[in-house]
Amino acid sequence: MSKFPCIVGASDFPLQDRGKAKEGNTELTIQRYCAQKSLEQAGLNFSDVNGIAVAGMWGVPGPGIMQPNVLTEYLGIKNPRWLEGTNIGGSTFLLHVNHACQAIEAGICDTVLILYGSMQKSKMLRSLGNRLAIYSNQFEVVAGLPLPVGAYAMAAQRHMHTFGSTKETLAEIAVATRAWATMNSNAAFQDPLTMEEAMSSRIITSPLHRSDCCLVTDGGGALVLTSHEKSKNLKTNPIYIRGYGETNSHSSINYMPNLERLEIAEFSSSNAYKMSKLSPKNMDLTMIYDSFTITVLLTLEAIGACGPGEGKDFVKDGNIAPGGSFPLNTNGGGLSYCHPGMYGIFTIIEATQQLWGLCGERQLDDPQNAICHGTGGVLSSASTLILSKEKN
Amino acid sequence: MINKPTPVIDADSRQYWEGAKSKKLMMQYNKNSNEYFLYSSSLGGIKHNENIEWKEVSGRGEIYSFTLVHAPAGEAFKDDIPYIVALITLEEGARIISNIIIEEGEKISIGDRVTVHFEKYSEELTIPKFKLVK
Secondary structure (H helix, E strand, O other): OOOOOEEEEEEEOOOEOOOEOOOOOOHHHHHHHHHHHHHHHHOOOHHHOOEEEEOOOOOOOOHHHHHHHHHHHHHOOOOOOEEEOOOOOOOHHHHHHHHHHHHHHOOOOOEEEEEEEEOOOOOOOOOOOOOOOOHHHHHHHHHOOOOOHHHHHHHHHHHHHHHOOOHHHHHHHHHHHHHHHOOOOOOOOOOOOOHHHHHOOOEEEOOEEHHHEOOOOOEEEEEEEEOHHHHOOOOOOOEEEEEEEEEEOOOOHHHOOOOOOOHHHHHHHHHHHHHHOOOHHHOOEEEEOOOEHHHHHHHHHHOOOOOOOOHHHHOOOOOOOOOOOOOEOOOOHHHHHOOOOOOHHHHHHHHHHHHHOOOHHHOOOOOOEEEEEEEEOOOOEEEEEEEEOOOO | OOOOOOOOOOOOOHHHHHHHHOOOOEEEEEOOOOEEEOOOOHHHOOOOOOOEEEEEOOOEEEEEEEEEEOOOOOHHHHHHOOEEEEEEEEOOOOEEEEEEEOOOOOOOOOOOEEEEEEEEOOOOOEEEEEEEOO
């Protein structure tokens, strides 16, 4: 990459009361706050922005179908040269970064704002049902599959059957993630979680328990991307995007090729590694979209942290917890920090802030490289980023 | 009581739901590759414009994966909990998603043999579900 696209602004939205935005906010005020904060970090203004990417689940049916139009209007962005509103589920924002890199490389724009906002907790928008029984999803909706959790549960069941992972394996992930969240003052759940508590939490749909499932919160975030050249005059140290990948395979879980292997993450991450000329052993931090504990297990095995079926041993004995050898989801993840519905952007915000050294109590010791991986839909889409303090 | 969701029947699912009314499990069949599928051809690797027809299948298969649902998919399924949703690989090779109806005391595992059982909801809708082969 000759222009060395990089992140120069990254911030999330402050939450209170177990993951709620302060009263009076909307999806738009959340995004304005995060955008302003991210631009200020870099020493930029709204008038510098010439590319905009946004996705979310608000305003549908209605203006939310065309979110880039809403945000350009609301923020007063003049003549953006590049627009992106693809939505592939929670992995979307990693894909937006990929595409922003391509646009910056191609010289189309040089200051991109990537935005996300959600009020799903305050507005009580989530339900396991109420999906339309249409297209290839009609059969599962008629069968009463709670979504998305039921789809992930069937992947967990299949993984357990094939590789011998257990309920304890999944609980280890929930417990380690919570341990990281105890050091994030913006996390919805900051009190430690024990193995006993995790395993005795309410069963949702077998084999997944409450502690295996992400939270439902409000929240939002923003990223600012630019080129190496333009970053020289800015206030933050650029975090370079050294490699990226993306792919997808299905919409309904019935059409996932093999439920015990996250093959789309294998494909996406191997392309990202190849581009970056870095390998899994070079990663000082791993940020995985933890929609469910099983998503983490499948992703660890897919992105080369360990081999297929080895995850059950890999996550044991505090290996992924604070003090372990493999820092994972240091913000407390979607399981314990926040999950406004499309969590992917938070993997990038945390990785960037860790590489900047701004993470306080949970700050890692001088990390150089990080991998972020997002999964969207029902294990449907994948997107990977490899971030580094060094441009090559 | 809230009504259960009914399928929005379309060109790619009509024969499946029509067949169920007369207790036939219907799948799409690719005459060129000898592969069966329902709705989306992604798992069969089927190309567009190939020779597709609908055929009745045996209704026998095995459990590929499943979940025992305790948190229902909305109010409409509240009275059914716990209930089983499963992915079933049919003998002919297609995979479909449906419910498995078990009797008191029965337990299910991946790999268990199942057979189709048609549950009539109304004059317009019969749903193919499955039971364990004893």
